[in-house]
Structures are given as structure tokens and as C-alpha cells.
Amino acid sequence: MVESIVNAFSAFLESNNIPTELIPFLISLFPILEIRGGMIAAFALDVDFIPAFILCYLGNMIPIPFILLFIRKVFKLMRKFKPLGKIVDKMEAKADKKKDTIVKYEEWGLLLFVGIPLPGTGGWTGALIAALMDLRLKKCLPIIALGVFIAGLIMSLITYGIF
Numbered sequence: 135m136v137e138s139i140v141n142a143f144s145a146f147l148e149s150n151n152i153p154t155e156l157i158p159f160l161i162s163l164f165p166i167l168e169i170r171g172g173m174i175a176a177f178a179l180d181v182d183f184i185p186a187f188i189l190c191y192l193g194n195m196i197p198i199p200f201i202l203l204f205i206r207k208v209f210k211l212m213r214k215f216k217p218l219g220k221i222v223d224k225m226e227a228k229a230d231k232k233k234d235t236i237v238k239y240e241e242w243g244l245l246l247f248v249g250i251p252l253p254g255t256g257g258w259t260g261a262l263i264a265a266l267m268d269l270r271l272k273k274c275l276p277i278i279a280l281g282v283f284i285a286g287l288i289m290s291l292i293t294y295g296i297f
Contacts, residue, residue, distance in 0.1 A: 137174055139166070139167060139171065140161060140167060140171040140174045140175045140178070141178070143160075143161055143164075143167070143171075143175070144157055144161070144175050144178065144179065147160060154179050154180075154181060155181055155185060155186075155189065156189075157175055157176075157179060158172040158173070158175045158176035158179070158181060158186055158189055158190050158193070159172065159189040159190065159192065159193040160193065161175045161190075161193070162189070162190040162191075162192075162193030162194045163193045163194070163196060163197060165256075165258040165259075166253075166256075166258075168194045168256045168257055168258060168282075168285075169190045169191060169193075169194040169251070169256070169257075169282055169285050169286045169289060170251045170256070170285065170289050172186075172189070172190030172193055172194065173186065173187070173190050173286065173289035173290060173292075173293045173294075174289070174293055176189070176190060176293070177293040177294055183290065183294050186294075187286055187290060190286060191282060191283065191286050194256075194257050194282050194285075194286075195257065195279060195282055197257075197258065197261075198257050198258075198261045198275065198278055198279075198282075199271065199275060201258065201261035201262060201265060202261050202264060202265050202271050202274065202275060203265075203271065205261075205262060205265045205266075206265060206266075209222045209225075209226070225262065226266065228254075228259075229259060229262045229263045229266055230266070232247070232254065232255075232259060232263060233263045233266070233267060235247055236260075236263055236264075236267070237267070241273075241277055244260055244263075244264060244269075244274060244277050244278065244281065245277050245280060245281045245284070246281075247259075247260050247263070247281070248260035248277070248278050248281025248282060248284075248285065249280070249281035249282075249283075249284035249285050249288075250284075250285070250288070251285040251288050251289055256282075256285065257278050257281065257282045257285075260274075260278050260281060261274070261278055264278070
């Protein structure tokens with residue numbers, strides 16, 4: 135699924151004359167795709183490994199502090215509009231289902247949740263869960279950053295065949 139989304143997104147960006155090196159960065163900004171999708175796109179577009187990894191990592195990490203700091207306020211604002219409130223409810227329910235691992239294993243749970251690149255995991259969902267659990271930014275941001283780095287290494291091995 136991620137690969138087909140990445141291919142469609144890459145084709146759209148390429149057709150709009152976005153520089154090839156910027157495409158993996160942009161893909162990594164988005165939830166679901168994150169560093170997983172960015173590294174797949176970078177490999178498919180023949181972007182060299184080191185710049186690809188750096189760009190994908192930065193793209194995945196840029197939204198995380200904003201999610202940690204502002205998601206509750208954004209959700210509160212969205213709830214004022216019924217259709218958006220339903221989306222918030224679904225997102226919170228999804229995060230609530232996935233938080234058991236994080237609660238059980240604490241920091242290690244958050245690290246594993248973010249670091250293992252499986253569908254439904256990653257920096258965005260990890261940050262959402264951390265924010266909804268009222269974890270402090272100072273505590274969870276380094277853990278999420280390390281988790282995204284680990285996910286990037288795993289995806290590097292899968293896509294480029296190297297670390």
C-alpha cells in the first residue's frame with residue numbers, strides 16, 4: 135500500500151517539476167508515508183543514499199514537535215465542526231488502541247513503536263499517542279527522534295541494501 139501511494143505521489147511531484155532530491159523529503163513529511171515512503175521514493179528516484187537519508191529523516195521529524203505541542207489544541211478547534219470532530223474521534227480511537235504497548239513498556243515501548251516501520255506505526259502516531267498521554271516534550275522528542283532514525287536504518291537496509 136505504501137509503495138503505491140509513494141509512486142502516485144512521486145509521479146505527481148515529478149510532473150510538477152519538483153526537484154528529484156526534494157521529493158523524498160516532501161513524502162517523508164506526510165503521515166502514513168513518513169520515512170518509510172521517503173526512502174522508497176529516494177531509491178526509486180536514484181537519489182544517493184546519504185542525502186536521501188538526511189532529507190527523509192528531516193522530513194519525518196519536522197512535524198513531530200508541532201504534533202507534540204499543539205495537537206490537543208488543534209483537536210479542540212476541530213471538534214467545533216461536526217465532520218471534523220468525527221475525524222478527531224477516529225484518530226484518538228486509533229491512537230488509544232495502539233497506546234497499550236507504550237504504556238506497558240514506557241520509553242522502550244515508544245521507541246519500538248516508532249522505530250519498527252510497520253503500517254500504523256511511526257513518528258506521527260507515536261507523537262499523537264505521546265501527546266494524548268501528556269508525555270513531556272523533553273522526554274518523548276528524543277525517543278521519537280531515535281525511533282525515526284532506527285526506522286530509517288531499517289528502511290535503508292530494505293531499499294538500498296546498506297546501512
